[in-house]
Amino acid sequence: DHHLPQGYNLRPLEKEDYVKGYLHTLQTLTSVGDISQFQFNEVVDYWKSQPKTYKNLVITNSESEVVAVGSLIVETKMIHGCSKVGHIEDIAVRPDQQGKKLGLYLVRELVKLAKEEDCYKVILDCDPRNEVFYEKCGMHRAGLEMEIRF
Amino acid sequence: DHHLPQGYNLRPLEKEDYVKGYLHTLQTLTSVGDISQFQFNEVVDYWKSQPKTYKNLVITNSESEVVAVGSLIVETKMIHGCSKVGHIEDIAVRPDQQGKKLGLYLVRELVKLAKEEDCYKVILDCDPRNEVFYEKCGMHRAGLEMEIRF
Ligand SMILES: CC(=O)N[C@@H]1[C@@H](O)[C@H](O)[C@@H](COP(=O)(O)O)O[C@@H]1O
Ligand SMILES: CC(=O)N[C@@H]1[C@@H](O)[C@H](O)[C@@H](COP(=O)(O)O)O[C@@H]1O
Numbered sequence: 480d481h482h483l484p485q486g487y488n489l490r491p492l493e494k495e496d497y498v499k500g501y502l503h504t505l506q507t508l509t510s511v512g513d514i515s516q517f518q519f520n521e522v523v524d525y526w527k528s529q530p531k532t533y534k535n536l537v538i539t540n541s542e543s544e545v546v547a548v549g550s551l552i553v554e555t556k557m558i559h560g561c562s563k564v565g566h567i568e569d570i571a572v573r574p575d576q577q578g579k580k581l582g583l584y585l586v587r588e589l590v591k592l593a594k595e596e597d598c599y600k601v602i603l604d605c606d607p608r609n610e611v612f613y614e615k616c617g618m619h620r621a622g623l624e625m626e627i628r629f
Numbered sequence: 630d631h632h633l634p635q636g637y638n639l640r641p642l643e644k645e646d647y648v649k650g651y652l653h654t655l656q657t658l659t660s661v662g663d664i665s666q667f668q669f670n671e672v673v674d675y676w677k678s679q680p681k682t683y684k685n686l687v688i689t690n691s692e693s694e695v696v697a698v699g700s701l702i703v704e705t706k707m708i709h710g711c712s713k714v715g716h717i718e719d720i721a722v723r724p725d726q727q728g729k730k731l732g733l734y735l736v737r738e739l740v741k742l743a744k745e746e747d748c749y750k751v752i753l754d755c756d757p758r759n760e761v762f763y764e765k766c767g768m769h770r771a772g773l774e775m776e777i778r779f
Contacts, residue, residue: 501707502707505707505708508708509708509709510708510709511707511708511709511710512708512709512710512711513710514707514710514711518711519707519711521711522705522706522707522711525705526705529679529682532679532682533705552702552704554702554716554718555672555675555676555683556672556718556719557651557652557655557661557664557669557672557719558655558658558659558660558661558662558719559659559660559661559662560661560662560663560664561662561664561668561669561671561672566704566716568704568706569706569707569708590777594779598779599778599779600776600777600778600779601776601777602754602774602775602776603774603775603776604752604754604771604772604773604774604775605772605773605775606772606773607772607773610773610775613775614775616777617777618775618776618777619775619776619777620773620774620775621754621774621775621776622754622755622756622757622773622774623754623755623756623757623760623770623772623773623774624752624753624754624770624771624772624773624774625752625753625754625755625760625763625764625768625769625770625771626750626751626752626753626768626769626771627740627750627751627766627767627768627769628749628750629744629748629749629750
């Protein structure tokens with residue numbers, strides 16, 4: 480099976496990750512904006528106040544820098560006999576760390592978490608150019624993402 | 630602007646909707662399974678214990694039957710300056726009620742709720758055959774939905 484490189488670790492997000500490059504790594508995905516340690520703590524506190532819903536993982540390298548991040552949102556449903564759906568969100572790998580299969584490892588761990596939480600499926604939305612990556616993670620195309628922005 | 634037919638009402642989901650046909654209408658979308666009033670109440674209680682996250686609406690007809698249902702899940706994000714994303718989920722309209730634009734009305738109300746909650750966008754996943762309906766709701770195609778089922 481697949482392993483992390485020597486010195487790399489997977490663990491839940493902590494407030495200390497603010498100074499370990501969490502936001503810098505997240506910027507690989509999209510616009511993050513200026514976020515103070517105070518604002519960061521508020522979001523982390525909010526996530527940790529709902530541990531059944533929000534599960535946030537990071538991968539650190541041997542310098543304890545956050546080099547990959549990803550989240551699972553567990554949604555309680557009425558359908559499928561009061562089941563749950565896992566939403567994988569905000570997957571980002573620092574560009575200089577790509578090629579080490581960190582993203583693959585992280586997504587598989589989030590899928591495992593969703594299975595442990597009794598989700599009947601895990602879904603995510605992505606750009607068509609990332610379809611092949613998510614297929615390597617064991618997923619396949621299921622439908623269209625529609626959006627409206629404010 | 631668009632209105633509901635006479636005698637129809639939009640309101641939050643209540644436990645009494647178990648006996649008003651909520652599950653029957655939801656079955657239009659997908660497999661629901663046998664759900665007792667007790668199990669239904671447990672899910673509704675869970676949703677109501679997280680009112681910032683789960684917002685569930687129903688449309689009733691003049692006989693007080695639930696003829697359309699839909700949900701908004703508000704996800705707190707770190708990206709975009711600690712913003713939020715609204716996920717529209719589990720939209721269903723009872724087949725004999727189609728053509729009354731109940732789905733359009735419901736989706737627009739869920740989008741309004743997301744805007745009031747300061748979401749920077751609202752997204753949903755759908756079958757390609759529903760793309761035209763969601764375009765009528767003001768949405769457009771943004772990406773692919775990928776899934777894995779257990
Ligand atoms: C699997 C994955 O990581 N998907 C992400 C999603 O989680 C994130 O919220 C969005 C942000 O994009 P935006 O800044 O254009 O809204 O991008 C991608 O769809
Ligand atoms: C906009 C909308 O209503 N989308 C629904 C989604 O909310 C629901 O959870 C899923 C269930 O399908 P499944 O039973 O095949 O998982 O169908 C559609 O994607």
